[in-house]
Amino acid sequence: MSLPERNAAAMSTQAPTQTPTLEVRNLCTSFYTRAGVLPAVRDVSLRVAPGRILGLVGESGSGKSVTGFSILGLVDAPGRISGGQVLFKGRDLTQLSAAGLRELQGNRIAMIFQDPMMTLNPVLRVDTQMIEAVRAHRTVSKREARAHAGRTLALMGIPSPEERLRAYPHQLSGGMRQRVAIAIALLHAPDLIIADEPTTALDVTIQAQILSEVQKLVREQGTSLIWITHDLSVVAGLADDVAVMYAGRIVEQGSVADVLDRPQHPYTQGLIDSLPSRNKRGQRLRQIPGMAPDLLSMPTGCAFAARCSRATSVCAQEPPEREIAPGQTVRCFHPGAADAQ
Amino acid sequence: MRSESTPLIELRQVSKTFGKAADSSVQRLLQRLHVTRPRPVTHAVDKVDLRIQRGEVVGLVGESGCGKSTLGRMVAGLLPVSSGTALVDGQPRDSLTPEERHAMRLKVQMIFQDPSSSLNPRLRVDRIVGEGALLHGLTDKHGFDDYVSAQLQRAGLSPQLRQRYPHQFSGGQRQRIGIARALAVQPELLVCDESVAALDVSIQAQILNLFMDLRDELGLTYLFISHDLGVVEHLCDRVVVMYLGRVVESASVDDLFARANHPYTQALLAQIPRFDVRSTRYDAIQGEIPSPLNPPAGCHFHPRCPHATARCREEVPALREVSPNHLSACHLNDLS
Ligand SMILES: Nc1ncnc2c1ncn2[C@@H]1O[C@H](COP(=O)(O)OP(=O)(O)OP(=O)(O)O)[C@@H](O)[C@H]1O
Ligand SMILES: Nc1ncnc2c1ncn2[C@@H]1O[C@H](COP(=O)(O)OP(=O)(O)O)[C@@H](O)[C@H]1O
Ligand code: SF4
Ligand code: SF4
Ligand SMILES: [Mg+2]
Ligand SMILES: [Mg+2]
Numbered sequence: 095m096s097l098p099e100r101n102a103a104a105m106s107t108q109a110p111t112q113t114p115t116l117e118v119r120n121l122c123t124s125f126y127t128r129a130g131v132l133p134a135v136r137d138v139s140l141r142v143a144p145g146r147i148l149g150l151v152g153e154s155g156s157g158k159s160v161t162g163f164s165i166l167g168l169v170d171a172p173g174r175i176s177g178g179q180v181l182f183k184g185r186d187l188t189q190l191s192a193a194g195l196r197e198l199q200g201n202r203i204a205m206i207f208q209d210p211m212m213t214l215n216p217v218l219r220v221d222t223q224m225i226e227a228v229r230a231h232r233t234v235s236k237r238e239a240r241a242h243a244g245r246t247l248a249l250m251g252i253p254s255p256e257e258r259l260r261a262y263p264h265q266l267s268g269g270m271r272q273r274v275a276i277a278i279a280l281l282h283a284p285d286l287i288i289a290d291e292p293t294t295a296l297d298v299t300i301q302a303q304i305l306s307e308v309q310k311l312v313r314e315q316g317t318s319l320i321w322i323t324h325d326l327s328v329v330a331g332l333a334d335d336v337a338v339m340y341a342g343r344i345v346e347q348g349s350v351a352d353v354l355d356r357p358q359h360p361y362t363q364g365l366i367d368s369l370p371s372r373n374k375r376g377q378r379l380r381q382i383p384g385m386a387p388d389l390l391s392m393p394t395g396c397a398f399a400a401r402c403s404r405a406t407s408v409c410a411q412e413p414p415e416r417e418i419a420p421g422q423t424v425r426c427f428h429p430g431a432a433d434a435q
Numbered sequence: 436m437r438s439e440s441t442p443l444i445e446l447r448q449v450s451k452t453f454g455k456a457a458d459s460s461v462q463r464l465l466q467r468l469h470v471t472r473p474r475p476v477t478h479a480v481d482k483v484d485l486r487i488q489r490g491e492v493v494g495l496v497g498e499s500g501c502g503k504s505t506l507g508r509m510v511a512g513l514l515p516v517s518s519g520t521a522l523v524d525g526q527p528r529d530s531l532t533p534e535e536r537h538a539m540r541l542k543v544q545m546i547f548q549d550p551s552s553s554l555n556p557r558l559r560v561d562r563i564v565g566e567g568a569l570l571h572g573l574t575d576k577h578g579f580d581d582y583v584s585a586q587l588q589r590a591g592l593s594p595q596l597r598q599r600y601p602h603q604f605s606g607g608q609r610q611r612i613g614i615a616r617a618l619a620v621q622p623e624l625l626v627c628d629e630s631v632a633a634l635d636v637s638i639q640a641q642i643l644n645l646f647m648d649l650r651d652e653l654g655l656t657y658l659f660i661s662h663d664l665g666v667v668e669h670l671c672d673r674v675v676v677m678y679l680g681r682v683v684e685s686a687s688v689d690d691l692f693a694r695a696n697h698p699y700t701q702a703l704l705a706q707i708p709r710f711d712v713r714s715t716r717y718d719a720i721q722g723e724i725p726s727p728l729n730p731p732a733g734c735h736f737h738p739r740c741p742h743a744t745a746r747c748r749e750e751v752p753a754l755r756e757v758s759p760n761h762l763s764a765c766h767l768n769d770l771s
Pocket of ligand 5: 159
């Protein structure tokens with residue numbers, strides 16, 4: 095797709111009337127461990143419209159994966175969704191039966207993991223797995239299913255799909271395995287894909303190939319995509335919207351242009367400022383002091399306070415999520431441009 | 436006195452192969468008679484020349500499996516070379532007496548990607564950090580505590596944490612323990628192999644700052660292996676680009692990022708996601724890095740190169756100077 099076309103597509107989906115594919119409202123997920131209750135996801139709200147890509151960014155342990163798993167109803171004990179709603183095309187998935195969820199998973203909603211072997215079965219040939227996946231949700235002949243599998247591999251830009259269909263996962267390189275896993279996720283042209291760091295372990299050249307194919311598909315098929323990553327530069331190039339997580343909460347959210355160019359939350363600003371490319375070559379990097387809090391013993395109030403240069407006494411309260419510009423929300427008592435400080 | 440131009444480390448035509456084909460004449464004979472098949476040979480590093488001057492920070496980049504870690508381990512003396520010569524301070528490593536070699540080994544320390552797997556989980560931090568120094572007489576029993584405290588402090592850790600075990604630390608702190616341990620034997624060169632790759636952005640910035648501070652304070656030299664070109668651009672003076680065991684380009688950071696010569700380097704640079712670039716249309720180089728077990732003939736890059744010609748499929752391009760201190764191995768440079 096050419097650039098102008100893409101921008102046009104992005105504009106049209108920005109229309110406020112568009113019903114989102116996914117709307118998460120005040121989601122809370124905790125792990126009830128022997129050491130205590132660990133609130134991994136706290137009061138998370140998100141929306142993703144058709145054909146849009148939301149980048150979910152944050153550092154290790156901030157709750158990105160648990161958010162993804164919660165949306166899909168894949169949180170296992172000792173974890174549990176303890177509050178909120180996950181509305182998929184208006185239906186609340188948290189209220190769905192296990193059978194109802196299974197029918198949606200791998201069909202209307204798909205997940206892509208960092209490790210493709212979470213999706214792939216090591217002892218089955220690629221075609222066997224893909225045929226099975228097609229026929230799980232559609233009554234077609236094996237032949238038709240296999241042909242569809244081949245077309246989907248080709249769609250992912252996989253060279254000589256016929257050869258790959260006959261391969262076992264271990265015969266493929268890491269990048270090829272990930273592309274096959276993504277192709278399986280795409281088999282039923284799902285309405286929503288949640289991708290959890292699928293390119294983090296891959297080389298930049300392979301990452302670029304995958305990003306290019308995924309981006310094309312989302313635009314063409316109107317899929318909603320949540321791309322989980324810790325890499326702000328990937329989000330900058332790929333996503334339309336971005337949500338920044340810290341200690342289980344979304345601290346800032348909005349369009350990529352707003353949040354990355356005009357970040358208002360001190361944590362977002364700190365993250366961006368610490369990127370080597372945002373610093374003068376050879377100079378010390380600006381850094382956020384300290385480290386993320388232990389979720390098992392969270393301080394009350396703003397979780398970032400101990401590292402924040404703007405913290406005041408009011409920050410001992412929990413900052414509410416507030417809209418500070420159309421479509422941009424921030425959880426901070428003292429939001430504002432970094433220069434204003 | 437050492438002359439100014441004697442590199443701290445020099446590799447001359449250094450190669451490393453894994454899984455030797457035929458070690459003995461009997462094996463060779465059996466192979467010729469087709470009784471046994473040769474075991475596959477990986478040319479992990481293929482005739483590499485590398486010079487690292489004192490005080491320099493050299494970045495080593497390339498796709499996974501291209502031989503960066505193998506090269507780094509040979510520089511550190513942790514892996515013997517299969518052929519070629521490694522010189523430390525102008526002296527060939529294999530001409531040294533065992534004692535000299537030992538001293539040389541201390542000079543070059545390695546910092547790994549995964550700090551936890553390189554720290555003994557059963558030892559307290561003070562022993563992890565100080566044991567090497569004690570063994571090599573850099574400190575004694577009486578001075579041990581002070582010595583360890585100084586190393587911890589230099590690596591940005593509170594000396595009060597000395598009694599703890601590695602699992603009681605965060606990833607970033609564990610990386611600092613690894614750095615303190617390396618500093619304790621007073622090295623001149625640190626080989627950092629993906630040392631910040633496993634760390635979060637904000638912690639990565641803290642560790643990179645520590646590396647820069649140590650360079651200023653101790654005059655350390657670095658070989659900095661990374662797949663993150665943004666980090667390399669920020670930190671390094673010079674960059675060496677590897678592809679499938681060979682060096683394909685080497686230049687100052689400014690030169691490389693402004694005027695990459697080799698088609699592979701150009702492709703690599705075009706594909707790094709950049710924070711300042713919005714709504715990228717990713718236009719990837721096609722194909723994957725081929726297996727080093729069976730590398731393409733001629734220029735290894737030719738199956739993926741948009742400029743490849745018949746000559747590229749047959750003849751290995753030599754690494755030549757294309758402008759002062761800028762080397763590249765591409766036949767296109769013969770045309771101009
Ligand atoms: N099965 C579990 N039992 C207990 N705690 C868990 C479990 N899974 C996740 N957590 C905790 O939930 C929090 C969020 O985890 P999550 O995996 O979502 O983080 P993340 O942002 O995806 O991190 P990473 O980038 O490292 O994958 C962490 O504190 C983690 O330790
Ligand atoms: N001990 C070994 N035995 C066999 N092959 C090896 C060994 N160590 C490394 N290799 C191979 O050598 C090549 C280069 O490896 P390495 O230097 O670790 O790559 P990088 O660090 O760039 O990812 C790879 O193909 C790898 O599989
Ligand atoms: S609420 Fe207070 S402590 Fe938290 S980020 Fe804002 S200013 Fe900093
Ligand atoms: S030598 Fe030929 S194949 Fe190799 S990089 Fe140059 S033009 Fe491309
Ligand atoms: Mg995760
Ligand atoms: Mg390596």
